[in-house]
Amino acid sequence: MVNQSFETKIVHQSLKKTNHIRSKTTPIFQTSAFTFNSLEELEGFYDGDASYLYTRTGNPNTDELGQMVASLEGAPSGVATSSGLSAILAGVLSVASAGDHIVAAEDIYGGTHHLLKQELKNLGIETTFVNFADEAAIRHAIRDNTKLLYSETVTNPFLRVERIDKLVQLGEEYKLYTMVDNTFATPYLLNPYLEGIHIVAHSATKYLGGHSDVTAGVVVGCEELMSKARQKVVNLGSNLSSFEAWLTCRGIKTMALRMERQSANAKQLAESLYRNSYVKKVYYPTDLSSRGNGAIVTIELADTCDIHRFFSSLGWVKIVPTLAGVETTVSYPLGTSHRALSLEEQQNIGINQQVVRISIGIEDADDIIKQFDKAIQASV
Ligand SMILES: *Cc1c(COP(=O)(O)O)cnc(C)c1O
DSSP, X not given: OOOOOHHHHHHHTTOOOOSTXXXXXXXXXXXXXXXXXXXXXXXXXXXXXXXXXXXXXXXXXXXXXXXXXXXXXXXXXXXXXXXXXXXXXXXXXXXXXXXXXXXXXTTSOHHHHHIIIIIHHHTTOEEEEEOTTOHHHXXXXXXXXXXXXXXXXXXXXXXXXXXXXXXHHHHHHXXXXXXXXXXXXXXXXXXXXGGTOSEEEEETTTTTTOSSOOOOEEEEEOHXXXXXXXXXXXXXXXXXXXXXXXXXXXXXXXXXXXXXXXXXXXXHHHHHHHHOTTEEEEEOOSOSBTTBOOSEEEEEEOTTSOHHHHHHTOTTSEEOSOOOSXXXXXXXXXXXXXXXXXXXXXXXXXXXXXXXXXXXXXXOHHHHHHHHXXXXXXXX
């Protein structure tokens, strides 16, 4: 096969020649099960024919989504799931079971933190959380029963960029699996599987879908691990619906265009915020990838700014507790994602009442900059 570039693959790989009707896009297989003409045919399914039986165990739309993301990440196999969190769960359970131990970065997504700290602990899988910027702390946390090192390529809300090479090196040294959540960077900006990470998870709810109209997840890796992850999804019932898989595949086709524009807009907004004397801190990575630095900018407003007046002066920029849509939105970590932390934990990671996370959209960059200037001015 001719080697295609990312931008070409993203639009063409999903075309399937599965039926004689030749629809331009993949139809939605809105069916809970599939029919068989004979017992031989049914037997063929169990013998590994490329056929379908029952949607929870496999559906052409969810398979297409898994394959699309795997291909964009450069991985052999991918599994679509009902949410980002269930993709992470399937990935973790493909390598860890009761009695095993995980070492995870302390600044990961709140939902993942809870999943590891509470739900998996209750099932006998224990996690130690450490500062992954501190290599000695990771080494110190590794035990005889440690199976997995877990982190995110870019963290929320302060956008710490993980040292993937270090993580891969530690994994090799201690013979551990490595897994990262690549949601914020997307496969457009980073491909951690190609750098040696074993398992890569995505909340497709964010940039893959890109339009804030689906909740979905995808986990990718080698055939062996993904076959285990697929079994977990089937057995735990955390499969994605065919319609949501279809919507996500549709969203993915424009991801390169969206990310290119959103990253460029974010760069311009970050530069303008750096120059604004009422902005105390700007958190924005500087060399994430050759294609851009992502589309999230987090700021800390000066102590003299009234945060309530800032939020109520944002005009068309809405307050939303999510990110990655085509619209520019803001979220308030103290009031939503990091609400459950103690005051001390919030202070340790830098969350306070002046911190605002901005998810930059595809609008005109000057309009975005003007709207934030206006809101900051109003808050002074
Ligand atoms: C949103 C998010 C998740 C969870 O995804 P859901 O689709 O809401 O389950 C996990 N990781 C990161 C980095 C996220 O932003």
